[in-house]
Amino acid sequence: MPETGFPPGNETEVPAGLYIHVPFCSSVCPYCDFAVTIAGEDRRAAWQKALHAEALMYADGGWAFDTVYFGGGTPSILDLERLADVVNGLRSALCINEKARYFLEINPEDASIRRIRAWSDLGFTFASVGLQSPDDGVLHFLGRRHSAEQGRLAIERLKEEHFRTVSADLIFGLPGQGPSDWRRQLEAVIQMGVDHISCYQLTIHDGTIFGRRRRAGVLREAPDDIQADLYELTHAVLADAGFEAYEVSNFARPGHRSKHNQKYWKGVPYLGFGPGAHSFDGTSRRWWNRGKLRLWQRDIEKGRWPLEDAEDLAAADLAFEVLMLGLRQSDGVDLKAVECRWGVAVIDPNRLVIERLVDNGLITVLGTRIQPTMRGMAVADGLAREFEV
């Protein structure tokens, strides 16, 4: 296990993002392949203790944060007292800017007014609601525990309690789903007054209940052409409603982009605590924690770094990654800035590729910046692979 050189410091002047992985859920959804557990309070208490110890391991690393994101799993099922202790423990152990933005993933069934007020008092201002659909039939198919009405109420309450940004996660591309059905769902969610929407295509993973159903021949993903139509429709409907497609899966009203997630996409440093969490020092080193809760916890209890692995990326790999992530965002990527930051040639070796992608309507060029069109964004990873870096 790579323990030399740990903890890496933040090698840039840029404030980092802090991600906290909460690996607990009330039940496991049939499509989910995340490492989650339905363990009770004892395991949650042990997680909390280990998490605080992990934060202390980084206390002298020179890290300063201006975003803190609680994801999972289901962070909103944490007991309010426990969540407050975790947040305050992080604030005492680490250098978190007083004006840092706090993000919380919330399942609708947890969003009582009492809990929403407590989350707000703790400093959370960005609520990412696991709505998945405003339709009871779809929620039933997805094995979700909440109803469409609970989802609507959660968003209404979060808005009433003045969360700065209320976001809804949605899943599309379900078997048999057509454009009119998906349009109706998108419009229903827009009507709820959300500021931000994340749309993810249903992916069936081996090892999940959906995966077993696919193997048994009773479930299959929607065909690629339908998925592409639904994706295009998503852009059209959300653009009409004033949402900007700022990343492949993310749409925001002006002023409501996710400041935290943009750090992952723009090559900014971040630290992740908890099982399976990933970290990046902003220059070349990336590392990630053991995925299994018990193993992550055991390492920390023994005073060891709870690492699964780490890698030092070469400049060309990092430049390619920034290029690929850039092509997934409406802002695109400034190729000159990539050349300056990583010291690799990107513009000259790719003049013909750029010309061809422009001719095919997949990117536009603005000075040294390339930006994907909607069609380009839909195939962003393939576009990036056309470049020689």
Ligand code: SF4
């Ligand atoms: S609530 Fe989210 S993280 Fe938990 S099992 Fe369902 S999909 Fe997975």
